[in-house]
Amino acid sequence: MCTNFALYSTKNVSTYAITARTMDFSQNLKTHVCVVPRNKSFPAIDLLPVHNPVKWTNQYGYVGMETVFFEIARGITDGINEVGLSIGELWLPCSQYPKSESATKPLLFNINILDWVLGNFASVAEVKAALNTITVININERIPSARFPTHFVISDSTGANIIIEFMNGAMQVYESDNGIMTNAPDYQWQLNNLTNYVNLSTTNNPIEIWGQQGNGNGCLGMPGDYTPPSRFVRAWMLQQSAQNYTPKNTEEAVGLAARILQNFGTPMGSIVENTPDHSTADKYLDRTQWGVVRDHKEKVYYYFTQFNNNLFSVDLKAIDFSAIKASAMPIAQAVWHTDITKGLIHQ
Secondary structure (H helix, E strand, O other), X not given: OOOEEEEOOOXXXXXXXXXXXXXXXXXXXXXXXXXXXXXXXXXXXXXXXXXXXXXXEOOOOEEEEEEEEOOOEEEEEEEEEOOOOEEEEEEOOOOOOOOHHHOOOOEEEHHHHXXXXXXXXXXXXXXXXXXXXXXEEOHHHOOOOOOOOEEEEEEOOOOXXXXXXXXXXXXXXXXXXXXXXXXXXXXXXHHHHHHHHOOOOOOOOOOOEOOXXXXXXXXXXXXOOOOHHHHHHHHHXXXXXXXXXXXXXXXXXXXXHHHHXXXXXXXXXXXXXXOOOOOOOOOEXXXXXXXXXXXXXXXEEEEEEOOEEEXXXXXXXXXXXXXXXXXXXXXXXXXXXXXXXXXXXXX
16 A cells, blocks of 8 residues: 655746655565665575576665565665666555566566666666566565565656556556556556546635635545545645645755655554454554655655654765665654754743
């Protein structure tokens, strides 16, 4: 249950390129924010396809969210590199990947596609061209107990976005102006479903209700539940904030993205498993474990966590990716609010 979107403006030339996403999952992903230097060899030996594997040494360093899935594998699920290219991995349970036995191109496990993209490419156009040279297969060919039915969204500093899905054993690549992606059904179904909401508008309806127009009534009927189709429609509408207001600076652009992103946050305890004894102990389903805002032009990676809405940042411009060593730290931070009492009473 993740949601991704990009901010852009068709009315003005954008001086910013901002994207954002939530990570919603039921299992504790034990997330660490990590930094990966240049000149590191990939993939790890235990994650190499048996036949004709893709191998590389990354030319770009990057920062991202490293998570643990099902106690089986640790890997990057979101990140941005030093030249402003990002990739996010989201859940798509109806995914059907190609099989290695029928592949004629070098093989790459889906669990490694984020490292491959972040380490090797500077633009969406470069990634699109390179995708034609490989075959992406599911990691469950190597680890049968692993279940990684995922799709991907890639964005760069020009504002370009593509969405990559694997359906019926084939890769599908879609260009996207707004980078909106949630989960099942597939992307094309989500686009078709938007036709059911053509009446929605960010402009107020002039009809008076309760003595006034009722601000926000143009979006009356916009779905507010947590299901992927509803979040897709909601993201489509809220992303239009950037069509009505162009942020004046980085603070406004990042702040606008974070404000929109909070509309997709799933609080702990808001979705629980339907158990016969009505117990919710250890039955929590999806919740927003973290969210990120990616600044592709300034090369800054912001994030917040489930119980801490402060924005924490990593400035990629301040990192020498040719000299650092790979490192990671837990995303939990001690500072969760700012006490302004002294400033308030000593004016």
